[in-house]
Amino acid sequence: MSIHKIQGMRVHRINIPARAVHSHGSGDVSGIHSVVLELTTDTGLTGWGEASPWPVFTGTAEGNAAALHTYFRPFLIRADPVQVERHMLAADRALVGHPEAKAALEMALLDLTGQIAGLSVCELVGGRMRDDIGMSFSVANPDFNADLEDIATLWDDGVRIYKLKTGFAGHAFDLMRVERLRALYGDEIDMRIDYNQGLPAYDAVRRIKDFEPFRPTFVEQPVKMHEREALAHIAHVVDLPIMADESVFDPRTALYGAQIRIADIFSLKIMKSGGIRRALEVAAIARAAGIEVYGGCMFETGLAHAAGAHLMAAVPDLRLGCEFYMATYYALDDILVDPFPVRGGRVHVPTGPGLGVSVDPEKLARYAVAPALD
Numbered sequence: 001m002s003i004h005k006i007q008g009m010r011v012h013r014i015n016i017p018a019r020a021v022h023s024h025g026s027g028d029v030s031g032i033h034s035v036v037l038e039l040t041t042d043t044g045l046t047g048w049g050e051a052s053p054w055p056v057f058t059g060t061a062e063g064n065a066a067a068l069h070t071y072f073r074p075f076l077i078r079a080d081p082v083q084v085e086r087h088m089l090a091a092d093r094a095l096v097g098h099p100e101a102k103a104a105l106e107m108a109l110l111d112l113t114g115q116i117a118g119l120s121v122c123e124l125v126g127g128r129m130r131d132d133i134g135m136s137f138s139v140a141n142p143d144f145n146a147d148l149e150d151i152a153t154l155w156d157d158g159v160r161i162y163k164l165k166t167g168f169a170g171h172a173f174d175l176m177r178v179e180r181l182r183a184l185y186g187d188e189i190d191m192r193i194d195y196n197q198g199l200p201a202y203d204a205v206r207r208i209k210d211f212e213p214f215r216p217t218f219v220e221q222p223v224k225m226h227e228r229e230a231l232a233h234i235a236h237v238v239d240l241p242i243m244a245d246e247s248v249f250d251p252r253t254a255l256y257g258a259q260i261r262i263a264d265i266f267s268l269k270i271m272k273s274g275g276i277r278r279a280l281e282v283a284a285i286a287r288a289a290g291i292e293v294y295g296g297c298m299f300e301t302g303l304a305h306a307a308g309a310h311l312m313a314a315v316p317d318l319r320l321g322c323e324f325y326m327a328t329y330y331a332l333d334d335i336l337v338d339p340f341p342v343r344g345g346r347v348h349v350p351t352g353p354g355l356g357v358s359v360d361p362e363k364l365a366r367y368a369v370a371p372a373l374d
C-alpha cells in the first residue's frame, strides 16, 4: 500500500486537426479525437492517460469518455493508485470492451506509480531494453505527389521506414506507389504495406503476390478483422511476412491467433489490448509462438505515444520498430509541454519518472470539444 490516494479525476475530450487527410482500407481520418484522463492525488501528484479510439476499428470518443467518467470513477476516488491490477480488474467488471478507456486508466495509474517509485513506466513493467526505436511513417495521402514531397522531407530528417496504406484506391495505384518508392530510394528504404482490412479474401493471395518483386518488409492485415482463418491461410501460402493488426487485439485473440498461426507478426497497440501490461501479455504469447512484434498506434497525441514507447522499450525482442509519428508528423499540434522526442528517424524513450512527459493544460483547453467532466 502507498500513502497516496486518488482525490480528483477529470476527463477531457479534444480534437487536434491533422496536416493532411490519411486514407485507409477502412476509411479516411483527418484529426486526432482523443479522451485525456487527468488523475490527481491528495499528495499533489498528477497522472495522465489517453484513450484514442477509431470508430471503425476500436470504439468512439463519446463511449470512452463515458467509460471513464461514469463507470470507472466510483472505484477510483479514494483508491491507492499503485494497486494497478486491482483497478484494471474492477474496470473489466464494470464495463465490457472499451480497451482505449482501460488503456487510459492504466496509463494514468502507471504514471502516478512511476512518480511515486521514482522509476520510468518501462522500468515498472520489466525494464528499459532499449533507449530508442526506429520510427515508421505512414504514407496514406490520396494525393501521392503530396506524399512524395513529405517523404523527401522526412528522408532528410533520417526517417527510413515507410508504411504504405493500400486497398483504398485500387490495386494498380498500390503497385505503382510501391514500385515508385523502391525505384526512388533503392534498398535504403524499409517499405511496408498496410491494407487495414481492405482486400477481399477470395483474391487476396494473388494481389499480395504481385508485390513480391518489390520486397516489402511485411504486409499488414489484408482481410477483415474476423476473417482470421483466411488470414492464417494467406500467411501460410505467401512468402512475404504477414502482420495481424485488427485481428489480434488482446491476449485472448492473440492466443487463438498463435494457435492457428494467423500471421508472422503481431502489431501491439495499447488501445487494442487495454493497456501496456496486457500488450506485454500479447507479446509473451507471440514470443512463445515464434511470432514477431511491432509497435503500432492509433491516431494519438504524444501522451499515448509516450506510453507506447515505454511498452516497446520493455518488450524482449524488437526488430521491426514502431509507428509513433503522429505527434511529430501528422497532427498540427500536440498537448505535451515538450515535443514528443523523435530525432534522426528514431523515437527516444522518455527517461523521467512515470511516463516522463507532461501535459500542457492550456493546450487541453485550446483543443477541447466539450466541457471537461469532473
Ligand SMILES: [Mg+2]
Binding pocket: 194, 196, 220, 221, 245, 246, 267
Ligand atoms: Mg494497421
